Amino acid sequence: MEIKRGVPVSGGVAIGPALVLDTEWFRIPQRFIEGDRLSEEIERLHQALTASALEARESQKAVSAKLGPQCGAVFQAHALMIEDGNLRKEIETLIREKGHSAEYAVSLVMRRYAKTLESIGGTFATRAADLFDIEKRILYNLLGHRRENLQHLTEPVVVLAHDLTPSETASLDPAKVQAFATEAGGRASHTAIMAGALEIPAVVGLGKFLTDVSGGDLTIVDGNRGVVIINPDDETLQRYELTRTSFRSFESRLEELRLLPAETRDGVRILLLGNIEFPQEATHCLERGGEGVGLYRTEFLYLGKQRDPTEAEHFDAYITVVRTMGSRPVVIRTLDLGADKFPTGTEMVSGERNPFLGLRSVRLCLRNLTLFKTQMRAILRASALGDVRIMFPMVSTLLELRQCKMILAEVKEDLEDEGIMFNPKVPVGTMIEVPSAAIMAEQMAREVNFFSIGTNDLIQYTLAADRNNEAVSSLYSPGDPAVLRLIDQVVRAANKNGVEVNVCGQMSGEPVYTMLLLGLGLRQLSVTPHNIPEIKKIIRSISLEEAAHVAQEALRLETARDVNNYLREQTRRVLPEVVD
Amino acid sequence: MNGETHQCKVTITNPNGFHMRPAATFAELAGQFQSSIIVFKDKDQRINGKNIMELLLLAAEPGTELTLEVAGPDASAAMQVLAQLLAAPSVDDFLKERQMAEG
Numbered sequence: 001m002e003i004k005r006g007v008p009v010s011g012g013v014a015i016g017p018a019l020v021l022d023t024e025w026f027r028i029p030q031r032f033i034e035g036d037r038l039s040e041e042i043e044r045l046h047q048a049l050t051a052s053a054l055e056a057r058e059s060q061k062a063v064s065a066k067l068g069p070q071c072g073a074v075f076q077a078h079a080l081m082i083e084d085g086n087l088r089k090e091i092e093t094l095i096r097e098k099g100h101s102a103e104y105a106v107s108l109v110m111r112r113y114a115k116t117l118e119s120i121g122g123t124f125a126t127r128a129a130d131l132f133d134i135e136k137r138i139l140y141n142l143l144g145h146r147r148e149n150l151q152h153l154t155e156p157v158v159v160l161a162h163d164l165t166p167s168e169t170a171s172l173d174p175a176k177v178q179a180f181a182t183e184a185g186g187r188a189s190h191t192a193i194m195a196g197a198l199e200i201p202a203v204v205g206l207g208k209f210l211t212d213v214s215g216g217d218l219t220i221v222d223g224n225r226g227v228v229i230i231n232p233d234d235e236t237l238q239r240y241e242l243t244r245t246s247f248r249s250f251e252s253r254l255e256e257l258r259l260l261p262a263e264t265r266d267g268v269r270i271l272l273l274g275n276i277e278f279p280q281e282a283t284h285c286l287e288r289g290g291e292g293v294g295l296y297r298t299e300f301l302y303l304g305k306q307r308d309p310t311e312a313e314h315f316d317a318y319i320t321v322v323r324t325m326g327s328r329p330v331v332i333r334t335l336d337l338g339a340d341k342f343p344t345g346t347e348m349v350s351g352e353r354n355p356f357l358g359l360r361s362v363r364l365c366l367r368n369l370t371l372f373k374t375q376m377r378a379i380l381r382a383s384a385l386g387d388v389r390i391m392f393p394m395v396s397t398l399l400e401l402r403q404c405k406m407i408l409a410e411v412k413e414d415l416e417d418e419g420i421m422f423n424p425k426v427p428v429g430t431m432i433e434v435p436s437a438a439i440m441a442e443q444m445a446r447e448v449n450f451f452s453i454g455t456n457d458l459i460q461y462t463l464a465a466d467r468n469n470e471a472v473s474s475l476y477s478p479g480d481p482a483v484l485r486l487i488d489q490v491v492r493a494a495n496k497n498g499v500e501v502n503v504c505g506q507m508s509g510e511p512v513y514t515m516l517l518l519g520l521g522l523r524q525l526s527v528t529p530h531n532i533p534e535i536k537k538i539i540r541s542i543s544l545e546e547a548a549h550v551a552q553e554a555l556r557l558e559t560a561r562d563v564n565n566y567l568r569e570q571t572r573r574v575l576p577e578v579v580d
Numbered sequence: 581m582n583g584e585t586h587q588c589k590v591t592i593t594n595p596n597g598f599h600m601r602p603a604a605t606f607a608e609l610a611g612q613f614q615s616s617i618i619v620f621k622d623k624d625q626r627i628n629g630k631n632i633m634e635l636l637l638l639a640a641e642p643g644t645e646l647t648l649e650v651a652g653p654d655a656s657a658a659m660q661v662l663a664q665l666l667a668a669p670s671v672d673d674f675l676k677e678r679q680m681a682e683g
Contacts, residue, residue: 069672077604080632084607087633113633120639127600127636 001233002213006181006206008226009192010530012251013244014158014179014201015237018219018230020210021161031104031216033095041095045088045102048141053082055137078134103142107214110135115211128211153177158219160210164191179221181228183208186468195223196530203228250577254533258289262536266543270518272536273329273526275504279320285529289536292328294526295391295452295504296321298335298375302342308371314378322386329387331429331452331526332379335371336361336393344371356460361394366403376411383423390426391452396434398443405447429500433457438486441493451494452526455505459483478507479563484516484555491521502526511578512567514538519551534578541574585651586659590666591643598640601671607632610662615652617662621645629662 017031033041056079064072081087087109094105114128114135153176163184178200185191185204195202201223213219213230220229220240224247229236262272273294274285285293301309301317321330338360339345339352345364352358365372382388392404405428415422432438433454445451455478460467462482465475477483487503494501502524507513509531517525518539527535550570557563572579592598598606610617610629617629621644627634629648640646646666650659661678668674 069675073601073604073671076608077600077632080604080607084632086628086631116637120637130600 001236002209002230004181004206004209004212004228004230006203006226006228007186008202008223009185009204010180010195010200010202011223011247012179012199012201013223013240013247014221015240015244016156016158016178016219018213018215018217019153019157019159020213020215021159021164031101031214032099033101035099038096038099041102042092044142045091045095045106048102048138049082049088051141052134052137053079055141056082056134074130078130078137081131081134082138103139104214104216106138106142107135110138111211111214118208118211158221160213160219162210164194179223180204181206181219181221183210196528199530254537257533257536257540258287260536260540262289262291262539264518264539264542264544264547266545268523268544270539271502271524272532272539273331273502273524274529274532275526276321276529279317279324281529282321282324285532286324288529288532290527290529290532292387293321293325293330294502294524296330296332298333299337299341302335302337305342308342308344308374311374311378314375315381318378318382318388319385322382322388325386327387329389330382331389331391331450332382333391333393333431334362334375334379335365336431337364339364344368356466362392362400362404363394366400366407369407372407373411373414376408377415380411380415380422380426381420383426384421388423388426389429389450391429391431391450393431393454394434394457395430395432395444396436398440398447401430401444401447431504432490433461433505435462435486438490441490442496445493445497445499448499450500451490451502453487453490453501453503453505455483455487455503455507458486458505459507462486477560477564478505478510478513479554479567480560481555481558481563484520484563487517488520488551488555495521500524509535511535511538511575512564512571515542515547515550515570515574516554516567518542518544519547519549519554538571538575538578546574584655585649586655587647587649588659588663589645589647590663591645592640593642593667593669594671595642595669597642597644598635598638598646598666600636602665602668603635603638604632605671605674606662606665607635609665610658613650613652613654613658615650615655615658617658618649619666620647620649 056075060072060075060079063075090109091105094100094108095102110131114131117128117131156176156178158179158181159177160181163182164180177198180191180195180200180202182191182204183206191202191204201221203221203223203226206228217230218232220232232240262270264270271291272289273292274290275295275297276282276285276293277297277300282293301314318332337345338355338358339349348368349359359367379388379390390408392401395401408428412422412424427449429448429450429452430437430444431454432441432451435458437444438458459476459478459480463475463480465472467473467476491501501522503517503522504526508517508525509527511534514535525535554563554566557566568579594602607630619627619629619635619638621638621640627638629635648659648663648666665674
């Protein structure tokens with residue numbers, strides 16, 4: 001049994017056979033074969049080994065002729081390994097004694113060797129790659145035309161990979177994927193997003209672990225705790241089967257909440273909105289009981305493309321969301337990316353040393369008005385067809401905010417001249433995520449219709465700690481007293497000036513902070529759709545009086561740890577099952 | 581096995597250590613002899629010189645002293661060639677020297 005720990009990015013528990021995505025996408029169809037097929041299986045193994053060795057020798061000749069014997073030598077070594085009598089014996093033994101299929105036996109043995117080489121380290125660790133190469137070659141010869149089409153998996157699997165890219169996940173049959181677990185990646189990775197959209201458990205950032213798994217190994221992915229277990233022992237397996245069952249019933253109870261209002265025990269309505277990234281997520285948001293889109297992140301329109309999106313492309317995406325949402329509010333945030341992430345951006349800047357403190361988001365847009373205005377035009381056009389609101393990210397000074405509003409006014413004039421419809425009173429808001437904006441919240445409140453507190457970045461900038469940097473990520477905590485005071489300040493400024501305010505960072509989706517946020521005066525939260533039911537449940541279990549008291553107490557505490565412990569305790573009293 | 585047991589110590593001079601190419605060449609050569617070929621760093625880690633996997637795990641960095649133990653009818657011929665390979669600064673050097681010696 002191997003236990004690995006990583007970053008949980010999508011909750012739930014999955015138990016199933018592993019599908020290990022190598023670069024060549026092999027899937028080992030089965031781990032065991034029937035007893036009467038053993039000698040057949042061994043014969044298959046021999047044939048595959050012979051064919052593989054022959055191929056390797058041919059590669060050796062061809063490569064040596066083209067590039068010299070030094071390069072060809074690698075294939076000589078491969079051939080020798082494949083021809084090695086002991087290797088063959090080890091694999092045969094697994095087949096004979098354990099009844100493993102040839103594919104599974106090959107994979108087990110090769111990975112064991114690879115792991116040993118990796119643990120020696122140094123140049124020998126890189127040789128592990130050769131062993132994977134040999135494994136693939138032998139598997140290719142074993143599977144031949146029987147390579148399973150990944151789009152038509154025959155059973156539900158747990159997908160394990162180094163990392164998942166959009167094109168890889170595009171070829172998987174989503175109905176058969178139970179969970180994802182990757183070596184690389186973080187909360188904002190494609191894996192996390194896909195898992196969220198599919199509502200399946202996912203754990204990322206596990207570090208190297210693929211050498212410990214073979215296709216078909218029984219794997220548990222615990223997306224709540226960020227744990228992956230390979231070949232669990234009976235006790236662990238039983239325990240997780242129970243957890244999975246109770247989690248499922250918890251989930252179905254949450255589903256019942258969908259039609260109930262997010263109302264506190266003392267009758268105050270809280271507006272629960274969803275954070276989305278793709279237009280398709282709007283449906284998901286509604287399904288989970290969201291009452292609008294509090295944050296539509298538009299970055300996906302720009303990422304990984306060869307050129308910037310056209311106004312039509314913007315508009316198509318926005319209109320999809322607006323149609324899904326009907327008369328519910330949709331807050332569209334303008335481009336919030338660093339220059340390094342998209343075509344014209346990279347032309348503007350070369351090699352920033354501090355991209356998070358650099359030319360990004362509105363700063364970038366203010367320097368590239370074509371980009372900015374194109375997006376604004378599309379947002380304004382969409383405002384004619386629904387309750388669309390526009391929001392600017394990373395505003396750090398009043399001057400910046402005023403400049404954005406001026407550009408917006410210009411675009412409105414242009415559209416008017418062209419006779420294109422839009423809402424002249426489109427609500428304008430700003431993200432509060434840079435500490436300077438939080439400190440100047442009072443002044444900013446006089447110039448906008450709404451605020452959205454972006455706690456993810458606010459916490460990073462306030463504590464000057466990168467949450468993806470393991471060395472300092474412990475400083476990053478939504479419960480930090482400095483962060484609480486800033487949120488408090490922003491909410492007071494908003495309430496005093498009749499400006500709507502919500503929190504849209506991850507903090508809003510964590511149940512332990514709900515009482516605090518409501519107690520500080522927030523009446524709106526924008527949350528990842530997946531978490532909406534849970535937050536609603538907490539809201540329905542508390543009174544604002546209680547929440548205000550909790551917030552007061554929390555503000556008295558001096559360290560993040562004390563705050564977090566206190567909040568967990570208070571939340572546990574109200575709804576123990578959301579605190580693990 | 582008939583024949584004597586020969587033993588000698590050799591120091592790795594290849595700057596990449598006893599890595600894949602020399603190990604592969606060694607295993608292939610060793611396989612051509614009848615004698616048993618054992619290589620080790622420490623006495624309790626006896627490795628079959630005809631087995632490439634085991635040879636790789638020897639993980640011998642440059643400067644390491646290995647012991648080569650050969651027993652069987654063609655032991656002395658085996659010893660001579662294999663010791664030369666182990667001590668060579670590169671496999672190409674070894675192959676060149678062999679060619680010159682034979683040709």
